[in-house]
Amino acid sequence: MSKTVYFLLFILLPVAHLKAQLNWQEMKHSQPTESEAQSLLRRILNDPDYYLGSNAFPSPRTGANSWQDNSGNIFVSSGLGYDRHGSWGLLDDLWKYNPANDTWQLLHGEGKALSEFVENTSTPSPRRNALTWIDREQSLWLMGGKQFSDTEYLYDLWKYNTRNNTWVRISDATKTNVSSVWSKNARNPEPGNIPGSRAASATWVDKDGRFWLFGGISRNYAKPSEDLYNDLWMYEPSTMTWTWVAGNNIANYKGIFPSKENPQPPGPSARSYSAAWYEKEGHKLWLYAGIGIDSTGKDVGALADLWSYDITSSTWHFVSGSTKLYARSEGDEDYLSYPGYRSHSITWKDKNGKFYLYGGQNKVTNNIVDTKTHIWQFDPALAKWHVLLTDNVPTTIAEGSAYSDDAGHIVLFGGRKLNRNTSQTYPTNQLWKINLK
Template structure:
């Protein structure tokens, strides 16, 4: 049996694809899964007069048009939620909450716990002029939103170590990692005098005891002293890149094995003409699938210049490192192109609205689709990277990088500190999203992204940067949606495909009409031999 083609199929497909063209803001968005199932339902429920091959070919063409001009797996919902806490920014350090701080070392395990060590804070924000550097250790249960103080370190303003306590000295911007329910590893950082450290410590979670690996392991080799390095935490190792010491930036790469507690230098090579990343500090990192390590931005200026020009040296390049073959490749924001001026190549900062502005000390997460998320940071908000300023500016924008097509997309712009009318939660006003900040603590649990603290402009001090202790969670969800990318090539391809589909429908209709005038000959045994004949009229004669 053959069926007649239903024009509603093509009409429905046409409007489903054309509708997003009506607005550059993509107000109408048709779920592609529903569209595909609707088309198939129309074909199955309507008598068709086309051969099965033609039927499948036409259906395939319509679906290919929809597939090629749409993007899959787009974010359909994202929302910042403020998490209530038992203290607020002006209450300082308390024994049931870390309090406002910055520069802490943190690691989030796969059991929903955050481990936090040291950093700067204020004992009493009302009277203290300078922050205090700590070496306390905290664990945060994400699901219960509760903090547990595992040890208070030296916990006095003079920071004098008790003789019986063996813990890492107070520090900031050190590197941390670990193994769930087994150990927490800490390396390097800078002390209260600004000197770089290179000691490696292991905290055994069940025994609640610190071990200095250099004292228990003979011939222990450690990387050069540093702080603010790029860090990646893997299942069995901690990997670091770059960082800075008192006088220079570093560009070496090291791996610390959790199996035998040994450091090994990684000899990296360039994958293509983009070369190797320059030495830097304060970069944002992500761990992807297939042994891929991502690194964005940071500061590439020497410490002396950075102290004079606070916004100088921040970059906007995104690099990926392959653990399989130890190669680096720049995949976005690369400033090596020959068409750029020499000053822009030296700054390594590209002026573009399609990529995040040059920055460092941002928060980063990776979701279940292996998209990279970037929030906040500090740098220069000017699109001209050569306009260096004496002060640095914090960000509050949110970006997403698609690792499939290597493109950035801004998910939320920089916000103000305007409160949401009529909505309060506890003693703190509820805001649409976190205020601008940098050096915050970030971790994730599935597709829920968390940030805590940092340096920014709190609601009660909108014109003065302060240490923060608020906690936020970003919830995202995905759905396959039809979302048209309105470009000349897309419009041309769509028009060409539409004309082709109309011609195919016309030819199919003509074939159907011709077939209706030629009935088939059926054998008496019931089998159809697909033999066609012409009907005879009463005046037909076979006489010669």
């Protein structure tokens, strides 16, 4: 049984002790009789509580695809991890979690871990770091993502009808590593325009029900290396058409920041694994950090810049942060200016329109990962970050799925777990909750 294990140096930097002390709680679930595979993994990972899931609870995973409907139900699909038999691969399943009664339901698939691509015309193939949206009819949309291999990127587009529990394939593309097709000019919708294969893009749904996509990572058969993008796309579900809105039609575009000569730069650099939020009041797309290209165009690393895209005026604005790679957070007693460099962060938004960012991976050097596990709150009205301290810290530190309800409760599922005894990280299926009120 092959597995991927990351070694992690867990670092908490001193920050201002702000007003509220919040408390994370792990939601424990009854476990069936321990299997031989689970017992073996517990010994290998030195984790006596490691749980492989069941037919009533999802197995451990990272890089899963997720959604939340208007009723507060959370949907989780695929990702990379272990199935309940202990096999390693991409998980073939779709789950629904009801926070009101704390129950999971397996909607599709068998939850098996697959290491080879399986083409299916009725359901999406297992994948990780795909692009997701939810439409006004509460259907789940899924596009692209990575296969088990790090060299194969998907392009297909699917829609899941939550009323009759069926998948429908919208695009007929079955190939991997499909190149993007741009129109001659941005904001000019032409037939055949497509963003191509990609994963780990930032995505949003605006108040008009349109889907948005920024950047991400991909590759094509002509090049042996992966490419990062900074193009912004809009998808109109009613007409099923893509429009290239902004950004560049070349890969690995460098960052350009405001200056006296150029007070309004064209937009963020090419990047992937960024944090993203939609602001309904200002009709803006917000984007923070990720793995991307620096301002010289020569280096790739962890970014620490915050941008907003004004949909009404069709313009990008640099808001705050640093123009350098691996910039750390700074600030005074009450407000820290920005969370610092990171990627693979966990994000959500509350009913008052404030954004939240938790954890994330900062830097990998010789298998050492530096992470931060504070909750950061961003108020778009003030354009300021605010640190929230907690009484305890979840062992989930990156690549999980988090959503909020109207009562201020946050649910965090899956992602990458930190074993504080061994400093290793690996996929988890832990379920955490916190009340931010």
